[in-house]
Amino acid sequence: MSETINLFTPLKGKLNLKNRIVMAPMTRCRAIGNLANPLIATYYAQRSTAGLIITEGVAPSPNGLGYARIPGIFSPEQTESWKTVTQAVHAAGGQLFMQLMHTGRVGHSANLPAGAQLLAPSAINADSPMWTDTQGMQTTETPKAMTADEIKATIEEFAQAAANAIEAGFDGVELHGANGYLLEQFLNAGTNQRTDEYGGSIENRARFVIETARAVVERIGADKTAIRLSPYNTFNNMPAYDDTAALYDYLATELNKLELAYLHLIDYASRATEEGRALLQSIRTSFKPALILNAGYTKERGNLALANNEADLISFGTPFIANPDLLHRLANDIELAQPDTNTFYTADAAGFTDYPAAV
Ligand SMILES: Cc1cc2nc3c(=O)[nH]c(=O)nc-3n(C[C@H](O)[C@H](O)[C@H](O)COP(=O)(O)O)c2cc1C
Numbered sequence: 001m002s003e004t005i006n007l008f009t010p011l012k013g014k015l016n017l018k019n020r021i022v023m024a025p026m027t028r029c030r031a032i033g034n035l036a037n038p039l040i041a042t043y044y045a046q047r048s049t050a051g052l053i054i055t056e057g058v059a060p061s062p063n064g065l066g067y068a069r070i071p072g073i074f075s076p077e078q079t080e081s082w083k084t085v086t087q088a089v090h091a092a093g094g095q096l097f098m099q100l101m102h103t104g105r106v107g108h109s110a111n112l113p114a115g116a117q118l119l120a121p122s123a124i125n126a127d128s129p130m131w132t133d134t135q136g137m138q139t140t141e142t143p144k145a146m147t148a149d150e151i152k153a154t155i156e157e158f159a160q161a162a163a164n165a166i167e168a169g170f171d172g173v174e175l176h177g178a179n180g181y182l183l184e185q186f187l188n189a190g191t192n193q194r195t196d197e198y199g200g201s202i203e204n205r206a207r208f209v210i211e212t213a214r215a216v217v218e219r220i221g222a223d224k225t226a227i228r229l230s231p232y233n234t235f236n237n238m239p240a241y242d243d244t245a246a247l248y249d250y251l252a253t254e255l256n257k258l259e260l261a262y263l264h265l266i267d268y269a270s271r272a273t274e275e276g277r278a279l280l281q282s283i284r285t286s287f288k289p290a291l292i293l294n295a296g297y298t299k300e301r302g303n304l305a306l307a308n309n310e311a312d313l314i315s316f317g318t319p320f321i322a323n324p325d326l327l328h329r330l331a332n333d334i335e336l337a338q339p340d341t342n343t344f345y346t347a348d349a350a351g352f353t354d355y356p357a358a359v
Helices: 038-046 076-091 148-167 182-187 202-220 244-257 274-286 299-307 318-322 326-331
Strands: 021-023 052-058 096-100 129-132 136-139 172-177 225-229 262-266 290-294 313-316
Touching (some): 148 172, 182 202, 202 244, 225 244, 262 274, 299 313, 313 318
Parallel strands (some): 225 262
């Protein structure tokens, strides 16, 4: 009998990790001027006992900077700024992937640099509240429907951003295809009403995501390229649509052909229905590289999912905010500290780097 796999079992293969606990990507809005900084380096280094850290969403394009104080990776200055972060995490024995997040229609012009614009597959407003540092709380604006040239240019921006991330010392990149941002806006039949080859059928709606993933693979290699997806997601006002299961089945099969490093699935919406649970099983079968599951996992649920071979890795988001030493606490059944939601998106060290390790 082989030994039961749990959260503390190393992962061997293309991805070699010291344990199966992944820090989920979390936007924290400390990137003043859209740059990484020593505070951000300290934050990630404090959490480097995780098998893998996935950074907060980082914009591959000025057009993807929809939120205030999120970082970018499209300029040389931004690329340089991330080197402190990768060095700090590697020095502490960790590994880290950068999440590339293009916010698409989820944004406001007050958050964008001069000359940038909100782009999306179709000109449909997300109608969501949006914080801006200069105008306070606003509502998202209606994005411009991307032209064929803008689609090409955006794919190239992702590939260049991935190359920049590798130059900055990252172990790989995760494409943010979840939670209602640009990639998912193409997948969703409600937010993508295009009549060209990027809209309509399942194959057409999946095209932008697959072409982006392929362009990144060609630039930095499949072993360094990963993706995050969230079937049945409604966050950011994403509407429900009929062929969700068929779309994600197709997508998982196509992404499998690219031999990516991993697929990171937010599973809670899928787990809520029989159709969704069947989809999770079918993705587990069709996608052969590593699978990460996320959302609401505890030590017990994570160990169970690994023992049942539902996933290879489990990611934790909020538990990492107030518990920099989450690994130690889970291993020793030490009570977890609760994070202060008021400082999730504020600008400084408070609620970011000042959570203590357990004594
Ligand atoms: C403050 C905060 C910021 C987040 N930012 C991102 C993000 O930038 N990219 C992303 O894919 N998910 C983001 N998420 C979602 C988390 O990665 C994760 O899916 C969610 O917290 C559920 O996991 P948990 O139950 O372990 O916290 C964020 C979550 C929180 C709490």
